Amino acid sequence: MAPAREEEGSRAAEEKESEKYVEEEAGGDDEDDAQEDAPSHLPLAPRSEILDISTTVDPSYIISLIRRLLPHNLREGTQSQVTENSATSVMGCEMKQELRNEERSDDLDDRQSLTEDAKDPWEDCGCVLWDLAASKSNAELMVNNLILEVLLANLHVTDSFRVMEICLGIIGNLACHENLSNAIISTNGLVETIVDQLFRDDSACLSEAFRLLAVSLRTSNFISFTEALLPDQILSRILWIIGNTLNSTLLEKSIDFLLAIIYNQDVREILLQPLVKLGLPNLIVSLLASETNKSMEVNQPERFFIVDLTLRLVEALSTADNYSDVISSNGDLFRLVCEVVKLPDKFEVASLCVSAVVIIANTLADEQHLILGILNDFQFLQGLFDVLPFVSDDSQARNAFWCILARLLHQVDENVSSTSNLHQFVLLLLHKSFLIEEDIDSHLVDNPGDNSSSCDVEGKSYAVTTCLKRIACILEKWNKEGAAYLEKDDSWDENHGGKARKLLSYCLKYSS
Secondary structure: OHHHHHHHHHHHHHHHHHHHHHHHHHHHHHHHHHHHOOOOOOOOOOHHHOOOOOOOOOHHHHHHHHHHOOOHHHHHHHHHHHHHHHHHHHHOHHHHHHHHHHHHHHHHHHHHHHHHOOOOHHHHHHHHHHHHOOOHHHHHHHHHOOHHHHHHHHHHHOOOHHHHHHHHHHHHHHHOOHHHHHHHHHOOOHHHHHHHHHHOOOHHHHHHHHHHHHHHHOOOOOHHHHHHHOOHHHHHHHHHHHHHOOOHHHHHHHHHHHHHHHHOHHHHHHHHHHHHHOOHHHHHHHHHHHHHHHHOOOOOHHHHHHHHHHHHHHHHHHHOOOOHHHHHOOHHHHHHHHHHHOOOOOOOOHHHHHHHHHHHHHHHHHOHHHHHHOOOOHHHHHHHHHHHHHHOOOHHHHHHHHHHHHHHHHHHHHHOOOHHHHHHHHHHHHHOHHHHHHHHHHOOOOOOOOOOOOOOOOOHHHHHHHHHHHHHHHHHHHHHHOHHHHHHOOOOOHHHHHHHHHHHHHHHHHHO
16 A cells, blocks of 8 residues: 555645646746745734725825826926925925936837827726726825826827817816815816817717716705806807717716706806707707617617706606796697506606606696696506506605596596596596505505695695595496496406496595
8 A cells, every 4th residue: 555655645745736836837926826825824914003094096106196197297396396395295305206207218118109009008097097086085186196186287288189188087086075175176277178079070089078067966066166157159059969968978978067057056046048949958859769769779778868968857847946937838738748658568768757747747846737638648647547557655756646637537526527538537547446455555644535636736645635535536427327328348258347346446445
């Protein structure tokens, strides 16, 4: 047995030698492998020895990246300013000397990177800073080291759309930090230069411009950007971009920009009226029609997100003071929103339908005559009931649903004299009765005896109770007048009769 052990030992030694050779060939992987093979039983370092550092990015690295973004015609003057600022505020004299040494090797590094890699070194540095600017501590360091001045200089001299996009992207990330918004508006000429980028003809550049403007309008220092956007030439350009772009990202960012205007009351008071005067309502109608059609095309479900944003824009306008009539008076827009409710597969378009229900309820509160246009549209009525499970957890949307239904049922009770139409309504109610019962059972009706007079201003309980009373009236009317019609309808059977009695009993129980 001894020889066998020796053979096994020699084979093991050879395998060990082979593994050692592979590890030596791997070179840079040694440290990673050593860390992975480290014993798991070793204790962690004491808390007192763990450095409390929010970022592992060396400030000198960030400063060197800023210096590399300098336009060549400004390198000498501004670069020395960045060096002096960083040396006194961050690193001290040693960093100052280090940066001077780096300055001497800048051109050599750039030439080497150009020969070794096809990528533009400016673009590489800019993209790194773009990512780092998302961190508050990094962003503050950048601003303290004149990055805003450097980016402004680039925007003034460059003809590259990619450079413009990166500059705007970095500023956009800086603007996300509320404490830096004042530095942005305080940089001489920066706000005006940013607004001027709206006249570029590059979708990526425009997307970043709109993102930056939307973020800036949501900060406490919004007034500078608001005033810069006020001229009709600029607002007309904005509407033209939204109405003509085929780029979904640009469309998304531009609609979000409009939402930022509407959601900020102070900005809305300044910019919304001129936008409406320049044709915003017609633009919304055109946009909603176009995007709804696109979303229904094959392999275009991603366009539903644009439809959702557009409906949010319509919803925001429908609830804005002094502007709800802009939405409610537009019959074409009302019809388009109703078409959204008819969309199939409610799971994919749930958020769209929720917004549509709120818009329809707000519109009917101002323009009650529009209810007659959807009274006999059974495809809309069926779609409306199918939305109920998706609004159940949203108190505003749920109340909007019951208010719409209350108005519809009132018109059925008052205006439907044809027995055939009444029969269709009864069949629809019976088919969707389980949705009604599930919603009410999950939301116990509060104060069913409430005698409030208007569902659009009172609580949800009144809207629900009103609907149940009117459903009961329709069913009782059907029992009296529709019996003779049953002989002509082969689809009516005992199951329908049982459902009708059950639904009537349920409605009387919760509405009495």
